[in-house]
Amino acid sequence: MEKTEILASMNKIWRDELDNEAITITESSTANDIEEWDSLSNIQLVVATEKLFKIRFNSAEIAQFKNVGEMIDCIKAKIG
Amino acid sequence: MDNILKYIEEKNPAHAAKLNSWIKNMDTDYFSESELFFARYKKFIESTGKKLEYGIDCYLKLCAQMVFERIEFIRFGKYANTSLEEVEKSIYLNPEMFEYHMHGLVFAQFLWKEQYARFNFFSKNIGNYLKPQDKYLEIGGGHALYIVEAMKKGGDANSFQLVDISPSSIQLAQGITEGLNILFLLKNIFDFSPTEKFDFITMGEVIEHVENPLSLLIKVRELLTDSGMAYITTPANAPTLDHIYLFNNATEIRDLLNEAGFEIVIEKTQYAEDVSEERAQKLKVALMYAAFVKPKK
Ligand SMILES: C[S@@+](CC[C@H](N)C(=O)[O-])C[C@H]1O[C@@H](n2cnc3c(N)ncnc32)[C@H](O)[C@@H]1O
Numbered sequence: 001m002e003k004t005e006i007l008a009s010m011n012k013i014w015r016d017e018l019d020n021e022a023i024t025i026t027e028s029s030t031a032n033d034i035e036e037w038d039s040l041s042n043i044q045l046v047v048a049t050e051k052l053f054k055i056r057f058n059s060a061e062i063a064q065f066k067n068v069g070e071m072i073d074c075i076k077a078k079i080g
Numbered sequence: 081m082d083n084i085l086k087y088i089e090e091k092n093p094a095h096a097a098k099l100n101s102w103i104k105n106m107d108t109d110y111f112s113e114s115e116l117f118f119a120r121y122k123k124f125i126e127s128t129g130k131k132l133e134y135g136i137d138c139y140l141k142l143c144a145q146m147v148f149e150r151i152e153f154i155r156f157g158k159y160a161n162t163s164l165e166e167v168e169k170s171i172y173l174n175p176e177m178f179e180y181h182m183h184g185l186v187f188a189q190f191l192w193k194e195q196y197a198r199f200n201f202f203s204k205n206i207g208n209y210l211k212p213q214d215k216y217l218e219i220g221g222g223h224a225l226y227i228v229e230a231m232k233k234g235g236d237a238n239s240f241q242l243v244d245i246s247p248s249s250i251q252l253a254q255g256i257t258e259g260l261n262i263l264f265l266l267k268n269i270f271d272f273s274p275t276e277k278f279d280f281i282t283m284g285e286v287i288e289h290v291e292n293p294l295s296l297l298i299k300v301r302e303l304l305t306d307s308g309m310a311y312i313t314t315p316a317n318a319p320t321l322d323h324i325y326l327f328n329n330a331t332e333i334r335d336l337l338n339e340a341g342f343e344i345v346i347e348k349t350q351y352a353e354d355v356s357e358e359r360a361q362k363l364k365v366a367l368m369y370a371a372f373v374k375p376k377k
Contacts (some may be wrong), residue, residue, distance in 0.1 A: 039094075039147075040353055040355070040363050040365065041363065043147075043150055043151055043154050043363075044154065044363060046151065047151065047154045047155050050155070059148045059151070062151065
């Protein structure tokens with residue numbers, strides 16, 4: 001799967017989970033850029049992403065994601 | 081408190097900012113109570129050759145652990161451990177783990193708003209219910225914050241006893257209450273069968289640690305006089321390694337108290353995060369439930 005496809009699917013998750021259709025994420029997006037993205041909703045986002053791509057992040061990975069791009073790289077590595 | 085927050089800020093600035101955002105609005109009672117309790121803890125921990133910072137490190141480790149527990153909880157919708165056997169393996173038979181957990185909890189009592197809400201509710205009301213000559217029992221007393229407060233507000237009660245199943249908890253409680261006249265018993269509460277009943281029983285954050293909370297509540301009812309009163313607290317949606325029994329909401333807790341033969345006199349609930357009711361339910365934010373209850377007539 002291409003990075004752009006992964007990003008598009010993630011964008012849908014972010015809009016659904018954060019209840020805001022106006023959200024558009026890019027590879028450089030971080031929690032600081034989006035008001036509704038806090039430590040609580042982050043957990044929802046991570047778990048919803050795992051479900052969609054049928055993968056599991058480990059705790060070290062979750063702790064280290066700095067932005068959306070790093071999550072995409074991790075997803076890409078897992079789904080091949 | 082200032083020093084504690086400063087130390088947390090050095091280690092985890094984001095967490096410190098979150099703590100500061102609610103602590104800055106607290107009243108003088110909060111600051112004097114926390115100073116007194118942390119002074120007790122500091123004296124004890126220094127007597128064991130460690131520093132106050134050791135306890136704060138335990139607290140930060142506990143916070144990090146809880147993030148992972150929460151991820152698992154959101155993934156699977158249940159607590160990671162559902163039997164006592166699993167918890168015994170991972171925590172109770174692992175003294176190092178239990179120790180950081182309990183020492184971390186000492187700090188959580190004042191650093192987490194839902195924990196402080198539970199203590200404040202106890203502190204403001206215990207004086208109305210604990211009468212002179214009463215026999216006071218605390219079950220699972222852990223860090224001893226509650227029994228110290230009960231003695232402060234109801235010092236003319238007849239006697240104070242604390243039962244706990246864990247040697248580390250008893251050691252911590254004894255250390256923190258140094259100089260106070262408390263009878264400590266290292267025992268599983270289910271094996272505790274005294275000849276006399278108690279007029280007041282405090283049992284904070286224990287029923288979620290057992291497989292069958294109803295039988296524990298019935299045990300408390302049996303230990304209580306007919307005119308007695310109990311203070312019971314437990315959380316809903318609060319995943320930690322040693323929580324076994326999942327309450328999904330306050331209604332389930334109230335129903336169980338009723339089933340065990342208790343009538344709720346006053347109660348208090350508090351979410352662990354500052355969110356709307358709707359969002360709290362959606363994100364399964366941890367809810368603290370506390371109540372003063374009495375036996376149903
Ligand atoms: C989470 S701590 C609660 C500490 C304190 N009561 C509070 O409200 O914050 C739970 C305590 O209950 C004790 N405990 C758990 N099961 C018990 C049992 N069956 N009998 C006696 N104590 C028990 C544990 O050792 C621990 O000290």
